[in-house]
Amino acid sequence: MRTTCILCLIPLLACAPSLRAQDYMSLEECIRITLENNYRIKIARVEREVAENNVTISQYLPTVTVDGRQNQSVLDAETETSGSTNRIADGRTDTYNAGVTLNWRLFDGLAMFHTHSRQKEQLAMSDQQLKMTVDNLISSLCVEYYNILMQQKRLEAARYSLVLSEERYAQAEEMYGIGVVSGLELRQAKIDLNADSSKLVRQEETLRNAYVRLNTIMNTSLNRQGFVKDTIVLAPKMPYDEVHSRVLAQNNMLRIARHGIQISGHDLRIARAALFPTLNFGTGYTYNRTEANKAATTYNRNNGFNWGLSLSWPVFSGLETARRIRNAELNVKSQNYSYQQLENEVLGDVTLLYNTYENNILLIAFEQESAAVAQTSLDIAMARYKLGNLSGLEFRDYQKNYLDAVDRQWNAMYLAKTTEISLRLMAGELQ
Numbered sequence: 001m002r003t004t005c006i007l008c009l010i011p012l013l014a015c016a017p018s019l020r021a022q023d024y025m026s027l028e029e030c031i032r033i034t035l036e037n038n039y040r041i042k043i044a045r046v047e048r049e050v051a052e053n054n055v056t057i058s059q060y061l062p063t064v065t066v067d068g069r070q071n072q073s074v075l076d077a078e079t080e081t082s083g084s085t086n087r088i089a090d091g092r093t094d095t096y097n098a099g100v101t102l103n104w105r106l107f108d109g110l111a112m113f114h115t116h117s118r119q120k121e122q123l124a125m126s127d128q129q130l131k132m133t134v135d136n137l138i139s140s141l142c143v144e145y146y147n148i149l150m151q152q153k154r155l156e157a158a159r160y161s162l163v164l165s166e167e168r169y170a171q172a173e174e175m176y177g178i179g180v181v182s183g184l185e186l187r188q189a190k191i192d193l194n195a196d197s198s199k200l201v202r203q204e205e206t207l208r209n210a211y212v213r214l215n216t217i218m219n220t221s222l223n224r225q226g227f228v229k230d231t232i233v234l235a236p237k238m239p240y241d242e243v244h245s246r247v248l249a250q251n252n253m254l255r256i257a258r259h260g261i262q263i264s265g266h267d268l269r270i271a272r273a274a275l276f277p278t279l280n281f282g283t284g285y286t287y288n289r290t291e292a293n294k295a296a297t298t299y300n301r302n303n304g305f306n307w308g309l310s311l312s313w314p315v316f317s318g319l320e321t322a323r324r325i326r327n328a329e330l331n332v333k334s335q336n337y338s339y340q341q342l343e344n345e346v347l348g349d350v351t352l353l354y355n356t357y358e359n360n361i362l363l364i365a366f367e368q369e370s371a372a373v374a375q376t377s378l379d380i381a382m383a384r385y386k387l388g389n390l391s392g393l394e395f396r397d398y399q400k401n402y403l404d405a406v407d408r409q410w411n412a413m414y415l416a417k418t419t420e421i422s423l424r425l426m427a428g429e430l431q
Contacts, residue, residue, distance in 0.1 A: 051126035062104035109273030250428030
């Protein structure tokens with residue numbers, strides 16, 4: 001009866017920190033807070049805004065320049081003509097210039113169009129990088145969230161084991177008092193009780209640290225504890241072929257690499273545009289005025305509009321254009337090779353991860369059965385120990401087997417869930 005009552009109290013003991021927290025947070029709520037508070041996501045969003053600001057149509061538009069200048073000079077002049085000498089002292093000249101100029105590039109080998117397309121491709125890459133940052137953080141958050149659930153189950157098992165060790169020590173102390181067992185059995189029971197107490201303290205520390213890591217990701221108070229109350233539930237098993245195809249289509253790193261290939265293609269077309277002529281249209285309005293107090297012409301002014309077309313064609317640039325084009329072609333080839341290498345590595349990682357995922361799913365059934373058997377065996381061993389039909393060392397073996405079985409059971413469930421999360425991360429499905 002006493003053991004039964006203890007078993008009923010275990011869930012309440014395990015939930016005590018959560019009850020003090022007054023409210024629980026689901027995984028979805030933790031993800032929402034992370035998306036709002038995490039600094040890495042904020043930084044990635046700012047970088048995305050920069051990329052959006054860089055998408056511009058300025059290369060299609062004309063430039064307008066307004067300039068003005070005023071210049072004043074005071075000169076002494078001396079001239080000789082047919083034997084006569086003319087001297088001018090302190091001759092002052094004032095000059096005023098102002099103008100408005102418009103320049104519009106009409107054709108540049110289509111470089112302006114490829115530049116705009118490159119900017120849009122960079123924005124798409126920035127969007128994908130933001131998504132990858134969010135996916136990675138959600139993955140880390142989920143791993144820590146389920147780690148807390150596993151550590152809570154380990155804490156429950158450690159508390160239960162400590163209760164049994166306390167019962168064993170009390171039983172051994174009582175039996176030692178009436179001379180049924182030796183002092184060696186009593187001392188061994190005390191050693192095991194202290195060991196279980198230490199294990200409980202270490203497990204409580206492990207759980208607190210897990211909460212600190214989760215709070216760090218969410219950027220909330222690091223002292224918050226006990227707000228996770230959930231269970232580990234696996235999603236339906238994902239077929240390998242489906243995972244393989246989704247990774248090829250949606251993997252964040254592969255998508256970013258594909259954008260890199262597109263950008264290198266635009267760089268090549270921009271480099272080739274230098275082989276074509278450029279055509280510019282220019283127009284403007286100018287105003288000039290000159291005033292001289294001792295010159296033959298003391299006042300001069302002209303103003304008016306001007307316009308025209310200019311054509312420029314670089315016939316020879318010292319092979320510099322050819323060098324740039326060749327480097328751009330090599331960069332395209334390098335980007336394609338890099339993509340193929342990355343794809344091969346990603347698919348290799350997915351295959352290894354999927355094998356681990358399948359094995360973890362298989363292990364769950366075995367470990368759940370082992371934990372149930374270990375629980376029953378421990379209850380029977382406790383009853384036999386109280387009747388004196390089982391030694392303390394034998395009981396300790398059953399106790400250790402129970403703790404190991406529970407640890408393996410929740411570790412298998414945790415590993416299966418984390419590998420499932422990793423597969424969904426690689427398939428770009430966490431959002």
